[in-house]
């Protein structure tokens with residue numbers, strides 16, 4: 001039996017002591033109003049807010065942001081009753097920072113309470129201890145983190161985020177793109193780690209071809225071929241007990257790199273070749289991408305001294321990224337050369353994604369930077385999501401059987417090529433994917449730097465604060481999801497498809513984020529996962545006959561340990 005995230009966390013946190021429920025926050029806000037007009041309290045809170053705005057807005061700026069955050073942006077709200085009735089920012093509950101070390105010590109080895117791999121647990125623990133809004137301040141070199149566990153408030157934040165949402169991700173990547181490799185990126189930073197108008201302009205140039213259904217349709221057959229090759233390779237890897245090797249996650253990374261290479265680099269990288277040596281180029285690209293992503297949490301959450309001087313970890317990060325960029329550049333350049341000499345390749349009547357971007361933007365530089373962004377975030381996310389999906393399938397035989405039945409019905413001949421209409425009819429399969437994301441969201445949370453002073457959960461929150469939306473926690477809250485602790489994919493189905501009526505707050509589980517900045521690769525991610533699960537489950541039975549695995553955050557949230565699945569042909 002799998003441990004549910006909530007059980008794991010509750011076990012470590014002991015008694016639940018919510019400081020402020022939704023009800024009591026409202027009551028508190030109301031009594032603050034009656035306190036009134038308390039002549040000292042209102043000016044004091046505003047002053048506090050201004051002080052916070054000044055410090056946090058500074059750290060929220062980005063070299064790829066065209067203009068600093070609007071100075072006057074927050075002032076409009078100050079005249080509203082909502083703001084004036086709200087509680088001051090410094091009254092938001094949360095762990096108290098200690099002098100000099102702030103709250104950073106809590107993430108330090110030995111003396112700290114939390115390790116990086118516990119990030120998901122920290123998030124749940126903060127909610128259990130402090131309530132629906134938690135201020136985690138005093139982190140060296142970065143603004144306060146404001147954890148929001150209220151799906152209505154999360155919805156409000158997303159819906160009011162404006163045309164250029166600021167996702168405070170990866171300052172290390174920002175520094176790499178805008179300072180260390182300014183020679184390469186120049187003013188074209190791409191979308192990851194870029195903000196404001198430069199982000200909007202870049203995103204609007206590439207968004208249409210990336211998300212177009214015709215693009216997705218074009219890649220169905222090439223990705224199916226890659227997945228077929230992957231399954232052949234899996235069969236070759238089986239031992240005498242029909243089990244996959246302990247480092248099977250590495251094989252999944254190879255499959256996802258092969259997929260993203262086909263989409264973003266217009267090439268078959270050869271990752272699925274047998275006997276790939278550890279120093280082969282595809283394996284090195286996988287290692288480099290993994291290293292870059294997995295050290296982000298350490299670089300940014302533990303004391304981020306690399307901002308001030310080049311720490312050994314930072315030096316290695318840069319070297320690793322340089323290797324990664326150079327190798328990718330090689331393939332993109334040859335793809336653009338091929339386009340110039342041979343014209344666009346036509347598959348299913350469509351040019352490739354790279355060709356569409358080069359032709360529409362008349363710039364291979366934009367295509368290059370887009371491809372780098374897609375690769376940078378597209379390998380680990382999908383690989384870890386697939387690890388999680390396969391583990392859940394292997395440990396939930398009844399769910400697996402349901403999917404198998406659906407696939408047998410839609411694909412009576414297991415060799416039937418997949419089509420978009422067939423994928424569209426795989427309701428159980430899609431519901432299963434959504435339910436895994438709800439309970440074990442691969443990306444545990446999303447965030448936005450507030451661009452304006454706002455009232456959140458009855459508190460005055462200054463602009464510049466980093467709001468965190470912990471989807472891994474909200475997706476598991478009974479308040480928003482009926483029978484939240486039970487794995488029930490049917491909750492995602494319509495009644496006529498066998499679904500059941502129940503609460504499912506639309507902002508509780510958002511694995512791909514929301515709004516203008518939502519995951520750019522989500523359609524490819526869904527396509528790749530659906531193809532893999534459909535091909536696998538139509539032809540094989542998956543089992544896991546070892547000690548249960550715990551979920552942990554390296555960068556993504558996934559089962560930690562050897563994925564020694566037993567894979568038997570049906």
Ligand code: HEM
Pocket residue numbers: 167191192193203260373374375377378379381382385442443445446447510511512513514515516517518519520521522524525
């Ligand atoms: C299951 C796998 C994946 C998950 C769970 C995931 C999740 C996310 C999330 C939560 C965001 C932030 C969205 C927001 O701020 O609202 C994001 C952004 C992004 N994702 Fe994904 N993603 C996945 C796969 C991919 C893949 C395969 C690609 C590339 C092909 C990709 C490309 C991107 C890019 C480029 C962004 C930045 C968008 C921007 O800032 O404009 N993702 N993803």
